Amino acid sequence: MKLTTKGRYAVVAMLFLERNSGIKPVTLSEISDSEGISLSYLEQLFIKLRRKGLIKSVRGPGGGYVLAKPAAEISVAAVMLAAGEQFDFCCQGNTHKDGERCFTHKLWDGLRNVILKYLESVRLNQLNDPDLDISWCVCIDSTDKLSGAIKDEH
Amino acid sequence: MKLTTKGRYAVVAMLFLERNSGIKPVTLSEISDSEGISLSYLEQLFIKLRRKGLIKSVRGPGGGYVLAKPAAEISVAAVMLAAGEQFDFCCQGNTHKDGERCFTHKLWDGLRNVILKYLESVRLNQLNDPDLDISWCVCIDSTDKLSGAIKDEH
């Protein structure tokens, strides 16, 4: 069970954007230099983030990217899903034998819920605050469903 | 973010072991035939499970494997960790530039906690019960640490 760099780079880049949100938009070159992520790779990533409405682009000289909304309104889950990180654990691409029950289906489904709920509860502004403790998990019961935006991705 | 077959096969095989726990031990051939998992691959897997004390082997004709303890005492987390499934999301193999703070470290660490806590809360006997709802997550606060066995794996 591993994270792909897609999701990790997306979070790292978004955090950089927040920390450097000043007068000028942040260019991809700056992020590439600071975080050691390939420029072309960043470009591919930022297209997705922009299309999901998480960032805004400013073209022309002096242009770059800025967050589209306050960091407190952007969850880690939203960033990772926008980047294309997958969270499907059950029966990946495999079909079951005719009508056979999948004993583990509910397990993986529950796992996905738990993960997304946690990532949804953490916002970008929390990560740039070294003193904040985010090692906990919110309570979840079966009636406490995921938010619409995240559920739609499924 | 994906599961490897290691973890999934381990859970599937352990469940099969539980469902077919009768007079005779279960042979790997039976599991291989029923679940469509390569025999050699199962052998490699079961060595690990045995060494972690989750199953017991019976050699000779009529031999096979049985659960080493009641299914209610075996968590999914224990099975997956025994199988070698990894749960490290932070800085995988990458070192940071000198002394630089890792802003996302706590995030991935918290994610790991949440995942393991959930998998630890689900026991094998629950999975073979179709009516049980396991899509919830137990409450976790910072003082509620992981059990020793699982923590040691880290």
Add this chain to the structure above:
DNA sequence: TATATACCCGACCATTTTAATAGGGTATTA
């Protein structure tokens, strides 16, 4: 004791996935 059954073990290979590159564009503003 012989032999069938079943577990044990290390090395190896093929496929898939991922991470990253390359290169050619288009829009915008100083």
Add this chain to the structure above:
DNA sequence: TAATACCCTATTAAAATGGTCGGGTATATA
């Protein structure tokens, strides 16, 4: 009008995974 910066597709190299292969060793029954 030229520099800057974003946009897009196709391709490739490396890593990880999933699985095979062949040769063992232990045990229990006949």
